[in-house]
Amino acid sequence: MMEKLRLATLWFDGCSGCHMSLLDTDERLLELTAFLDIVYSPLVDVKEFPDKVDITCVEGAISSPEDERMLVRVRNSSRLLVALGDCAVTGNIPAMRNIEGAPAMLRSIYTSGNGLQPQIPALDLPALNDKALPLHRFVPVDLFIPGCPPGADTLFTALTALIHGNTGHIALPTCFGA
Amino acid sequence: MTTPILTLTIDGKEVSGLAGETILQVARENGFFIPTLCWLDGLTSAGSCRLCMVEIKGSAALHPACITLIQEGMAVTTSSERLLRYRRAIIELLFSERNHVCAVCVVNGHCELQTLAQQLGIDHISFPGLYPDLPVDASHPRFVIDHNRCILCTRCVRVCGEIEGAHTWDVKNRGVRSQIVADFDTPWGDSTTCTGCGKCVHVCPTGALFEKGKSVAEMFKKPLGLPYLKAIRDLGV
Ligand code: SF4
Ligand code: SF4
Ligand code: SF4
Ligand code: FES
Numbered sequence: 001m002m003e004k005l006r007l008a009t010l011w012f013d014g015c016s017g018c019h020m021s022l023l024d025t026d027e028r029l030l031e032l033t034a035f036l037d038i039v040y041s042p043l044v045d046v047k048e049f050p051d052k053v054d055i056t057c058v059e060g061a062i063s064s065p066e067d068e069r070m071l072v073r074v075r076n077s078s079r080l081l082v083a084l085g086d087c088a089v090t091g092n093i094p095a096m097r098n099i100e101g102a103p104a105m106l107r108s109i110y111t112s113g114n115g116l117q118p119q120i121p122a123l124d125l126p127a128l129n130d131k132a133l134p135l136h137r138f139v140p141v142d143l144f145i146p147g148c149p150p151g152a153d154t155l156f157t158a159l160t161a162l163i164h165g166n167t168g169h170i171a172l173p174t175c176f177g178a
Numbered sequence: 179m180t181t182p183i184l185t186l187t188i189d190g191k192e193v194s195g196l197a198g199e200t201i202l203q204v205a206r207e208n209g210f211f212i213p214t215l216c217w218l219d220g221l222t223s224a225g226s227c228r229l230c231m232v233e234i235k236g237s238a239a240l241h242p243a244c245i246t247l248i249q250e251g252m253a254v255t256t257s258s259e260r261l262l263r264y265r266r267a268i269i270e271l272l273f274s275e276r277n278h279v280c281a282v283c284v285v286n287g288h289c290e291l292q293t294l295a296q297q298l299g300i301d302h303i304s305f306p307g308l309y310p311d312l313p314v315d316a317s318h319p320r321f322v323i324d325h326n327r328c329i330l331c332t333r334c335v336r337v338c339g340e341i342e343g344a345h346t347w348d349v350k351n352r353g354v355r356s357q358i359v360a361d362f363d364t365p366w367g368d369s370t371t372c373t374g375c376g377k378c379v380h381v382c383p384t385g386a387l388f389e390k391g392k393s394v395a396e397m398f399k400k401p402l403g404l405p406y407l408k409a410i411r412d413l414g415v
Contacts, residue, residue, distance in 0.1 A: 086281055089302050096279055098309040131309070136302060144301040148281035175296035177280025177287070 005054040005163060008040035009084070010074060012067045013094040013132050014060030017149040018085035019043065022057075024152035032156070035163045051077050055162055057084040061094040061132040068129075068138060075139040080162060083134065083141045084155075086148040086176060093148075094132035102128040142167065147178035154178075186252040201243040201254055202230055212256050213265060213294055216331040217244040218381055220404025221340055224332050229268055229294070232256050240264065266298050274305040275354065276312065277326040283385040284397040290383035291329060308354075315360075317367030320390055321379050323358065328386035330356050334378035341407050346372040358386075377402060 011019060019042060025032065039053060040046045049070070056078035062068055075081055086092035097105040106128070111118040135141050145158055154174045161170045182197045188210050195204035200223070205212050216227040225245035232243045235253035240261070243254075255261075272291060280286050312325035332349065335358065339345040346369050350359045360366040379387040380399045388397040 083302065090273075091307065092279060092281055095307070095309070096277070098307065099277060099311050134302065136304075137306065141302070146301055169299075172301075175280075176278075176292055177283065 002035075004035060004037045006039045006050070006052065007036040007159075008049065008053045008056040008074070008078065009038070009042070010040075010056065010058045010060075010070070011042050012058065012060030012071070012088070013063035014085060014087040015093075016042070016059070018057075018059040018088075021085075021149040021152050022155055025156045026152070028152075028156050032159055032163070036159070049074060049077060053078045055080045055082060055159075057082040058088050058135055059084045061087045061091045061134060062129070062138055063094055063132040064126040064128055066126045071135060071138055080142045080167065081135070081139065082143045082145060082158070082162075083136065084145055085150055086146055087132075088135050089144050089146045090176060091132050091134050095134075098131040098133075101130045103130075143170065145172060145174065146176045147174040148176075150174045150178065184248050184250045184252075186248055186250070186254065188254045189256055195248050197248075199248055201232060201241070201246050201248055201252075204248055205232075205243060205254070205256060210256050212243050213297065214244060215290065215294065215329070215383060216333065218333050218337075218404065220402075220406075220408045221333065221336040221381075224336065227268065227329075227331060229265055231261060231264060233258060233261065262298065266300055269295050269298060269300055270303045270305055272329045273303045274307045276308070276310060276328065282394050283327065284388045284392050284394065285385040285399070286395040288395075288398055289385060312357075315366050316390065317365035318369075318372070318374075318390075319367065320374060321366070321376065322388055322390055323360075323366060324386055324388070325357060326386075327384045328358055329384055330358070331383060332358075333381040333383065334358065334387060337377045337381045337402075337404070338372075341404060341411065342373060342375050342377050343411075344371045344373050344375075347378060 038044050039050050056074055062071055083089045087094055106120045110120045145154060147154060154172050158170055158172055183194050184197055185192065185194045188205055188208060193204055193208045202212055212230050212232065215229045216224045217230060223244045225242045228242055230243040231240040233255040234241050280292050314322065314324045316322045335347040335349065338347050346360050347358055349356050350363055351357055360369045361371055379389060380402055
């Protein structure tokens with residue numbers, strides 16, 4: 001039996017839909033975990049990103065200095081970095097704010113209506129970068145999986161290919177917006 | 179006088195066509211796929227998107243198949259590493275130039291730009307996005323133009339001028355600042371020339387033109403049978 005590969009997944013500025021797609025692989029998750037150990041993920045209780053990871057799948061755009069710092073840390077500790085879903089691949093919906101910038105977006109959401117005591121939440125929240133950007137604007141990415149979210153079959157196909165050491169072109173039945 | 183028949187090769191296969199036909203026409207007649215975006219059967223060819231570029235033996239330049247006429251003895255190549263590289267770059271530049279968010283777009287799942295990206299194997303956009311601040315004009319009672327999704331193919335301009343005969347649309351400015359305008363840059367709803375026929379909406383390859391009330395992925399474009407409409411127009415019936 002070959003040694004299991006170490007898989008990490010992260011969730012930056014996204015909606016968790018890509019992680020839901022991963023869970024949507026249903027019983028095939030067991031097939032995957034026969035080859036993979038999930039060493040860090042919103043789905044498991046590990047606080048610190050480990051030092052040596054084989055495959056890291058990242059959901060979400062990079063939206064804050066904290067995201068940036070974490071992404072670099074993750075890239076340095078991972079053999080393969082996968083951009084999981086449209087937000088990580090293109091910026092997608094979080095990047096809709098890029099037209100006017102983060103402060104304008106926060107104002108329009110929190111203070112432009114007729115709410116009671118309108119205020120922009122700031123306490124204990126990371127400051128937002130002006131733009132939400134895809135991963136490859138910051139670090140090299142080994143595999144892009146577009147789709148919002150990419151389907152369970154797509155994720156299963158991609159992870160299976162990576163498990164078998166196929167890192168060249170992997171044909172995936174997905175596209176932007178899929 | 180009969181039209182001369184010319185013989186040429188496409189991807190090594192010997193084919194023939196009538197003098198005056200374009201490389202694209204002859205390629206399609208013979209089952210070769212050349213991607214196109216600004217070209218639409220029944221409209222004049224603009225030759226502006228450059229997606230249909232092909233290689234011609236003996237010429238270092240690339241040639242747009244939709245406006246290049248066939249010649250006797252021509253040797254055409256429709257796909258190569260180099261062509262794929264350029265075609266991908268064109269599509270990626272279109273994505274980075276305006277604001278495309280397929281997941282929440284009215285034509286998600288049936289958009290020519292999105293489909294071409296997938297066909298050409300584009301899985302990310304190498305160029306940084308420009309994120310321009312562009313208007314959405316919903317002043318027309320039945321239709322909307324969202325400039326965020328417009329790729330400036332000018333199909334709307336041509337169908338409105340050439341088939342409907344209204345010539346409501348045109349292009350203002352140049353280069354990256356170009357924008358489609360109704361009449362003399364008035365809100366579409368105030369246009370005195372638009373007949374409300376909807377032809378522009380249905381030839382638009384993207385989600386830039388759509389029917390009011392359509393939400394994410396709900397807008398389907400109908401083929402209009404333009405060559406047929408054009409033939410009727412030319413007959414004057
Ligand atoms: S117009 Fe097409 S490519 Fe642009 S956002 Fe809509 S679906 Fe995506
Ligand atoms: S609806 Fe018809 S007349 Fe009006 S702009 Fe479009 S093509 Fe022209
Ligand atoms: S509105 Fe549509 S048809 Fe007109 S130029 Fe833009 S993309 Fe082309
Ligand atoms: S299709 Fe030929 S240049 Fe656009």
